[in-house]
Amino acid sequence: MASYDSDKVAHIHEELHSHLPSEPALRVKALESLLVERGLLKTDAVDKWLDNFAEKIGPKNGARVIAKSWIDPEFESTLRHDAMQAFSALGALGLAKGGHYWLKAVFNSDTVHNLVVCTLCSCYPVALIGMSPLWYKSNEYRARAVRDPRGVLEEFGVKLNEHVEVRVWDSTSERRYIVVPQRPAGTEGWSEDQLAGLVTRNSMIGTHRDLRQGDGVA
């Protein structure tokens, strides 16, 4: 049973800091071995989890959904109003399958650019599009995205015109956000697979705006 005692865990942190080996890989190994020994974790649980994750989850899930929304206006409307329904329709629910999950798709346009952050921790639609990139969890990004979004975007090579409004979404509840980038010009007649191949992970977070051939994840 958890104590839910904040000061107690702060003290435990101090003890762990003082006594455990400084090499994180060793700490991970010690904890995993202990949990397996105690029967709290099956021997192969971690490997199975990682295999399952690698197989079912990743930015490709998001790329497929976005590509379909570019060529199918009805599907775009579904994505706009009920993003989980859109992911479900393509069998792209990943680890969110069967569970309660909440996703909001925010759409870029000629006059709007969206950027997603979690200033308080690291909330991200992991269950659908996989682990977030390292920079997303960094102090620099978390501190600056809400205050200097244009500066952050420039570091990622995104230069916005003055008239483009930036909307920054700080993930402070269990709702998760995904950015729907604009379909690039000159892709008329492309197949869904070809279009999905343009979508990058960063574009689904908002640190990439103008998609180009060869950049994508699918």
Next chain:
Amino acid sequence: MDTVHDIGGRQGFGPVRWQNDHDEKAFHEEWQARAWAMCMCMFAGWRGNPKVWTLDWFRHVRERIDPIDYLTRNYYDQWVQSLAAILIDNGTIRLEELLPGSAAIEDESTRKSGSTAEKSLTESNEFAGGEPAFSVGQKVRTKISIAALHTRLPAYVRGRVGVIESYHGYQPLADASARGVIKPESLYTIAFAATDLWPEAQADRERVFIDAWESYLEPA
């Protein structure tokens, strides 16, 4: 609690690092993947059992890491330390068992004494029900003071005026979940003009959206 984790809008941080981190590479070292997967496996077993664990309790436990460690130690390293702290707190393991050379022998007496330290949760799960207090388009001011140990109202929006952008029905209040209490409350998305948050912001160029529970808000 105003710990160092609440860094939105803090100045002095340099360029965002690792921005060219390749799309397909989720983890840079194997231990990081294992650390994360181990946490996910344990959470999966605890989910839906607030006597043992809530996600907001985990978040709060990470927030209680020493501030210097919080800002400097690897993200996954912080997860493992938080998982270890949770397991020690709830009496599942003892610190000594994690030390190098530990035999990790089950010690019944310690485990029992651990269980006597358990605190029963006196607060029952609460559900207020009723209509949402605010409507879409309405101006609201976020509270200045938040007494909870864990809250999802970031410091940078406190006391500021925003507009209700959307309403999402009842969701468990994070501040209560972090104490093991499931208390559904109206959840909204609030839009703030950047000029209402930051002195250097220019008009009509940026807006910041947060999700906020009803108890974070008052009419403006």
